[in-house]
Amino acid sequence: MIEQIDPAAAWQFMLEHPEHVLIDVRDPIEFTMIGHPPGAHNVPLKFAPGWLINxxxxxxxxxxxxxxxxxxxxxxxxxxxxxxxxxxLSAAGYSKLYNIREGFEGPLDDSRHRSSRGGWRYRGLPWEQS
Known part of the structure; x- marks a missing residue:
């Protein structure tokens, strides 16, 4: 089962469950340049610019x-x-999966910008850049 969790609840879960692992599936350029939560591991699902599967x-x-x-x-x-x-990961047998709704940058707003209506950064949660 994959639980849907908002960014604030994800941060609280991380604080309460030190055994957790946070996997950021964005391209390494996104992870490095745009930022990521502290302690996140970058394992890309797809690679830019063609969004080829890893x-x-x-x-x-x-x-x-x-x-x-x-x-x-x-x-x-x-x-x-x-x-x-x-x-x-569920198909591979992982049993405790949490998808962080809104992601790091959130949905597009009416001007097609991110980080203005939701997401990890918008919610004021800790993040860093490499």
């Missing part, structure tokens, strides 16, 4: 999270790629 995604997660019962929170830009990633 054939090593599952193996990359397995290296970080070998125990299928570990709580895994998944984050992307808006919550769509992280949902796809959660579905792949």
């Amino acid at each position: 054939p090593d995604f599952l193996e990359g997660v397995r290296q970080i999270v070998p125990d299928l019962a570990t709580p895994v929170l998944l984050l992307c830009r808006s919550g769509q790629r992280s949902q796809e990633a959660a579905e792949q």
Whole structure:
């Protein structure tokens, strides 16, 4: 089962469950340049600019999270790629999956900008840039 969780609830979950792992599935450029939550592991699901599938995604997660019962929170830009990633991990046997709705930057607003209507940064949660 994949639980849908908002950014604030995800942060609270992370504080209360030190055994969790946060996987940011965005492209490494997004992760580095736009920012990410502290402690996030970057395992891209797809690579820009063509958004090609990462054939090593599952193996990359397995290296970080070998125990299928570990709580895994998944984050992307808006919550769509992280949902796809959660579905792949569920099919691979991971049992405690949390998709962070709104992602890091949130949905597009009427001007087609992000980080103005939702997302990790918009909610004022801790983040950093590399």
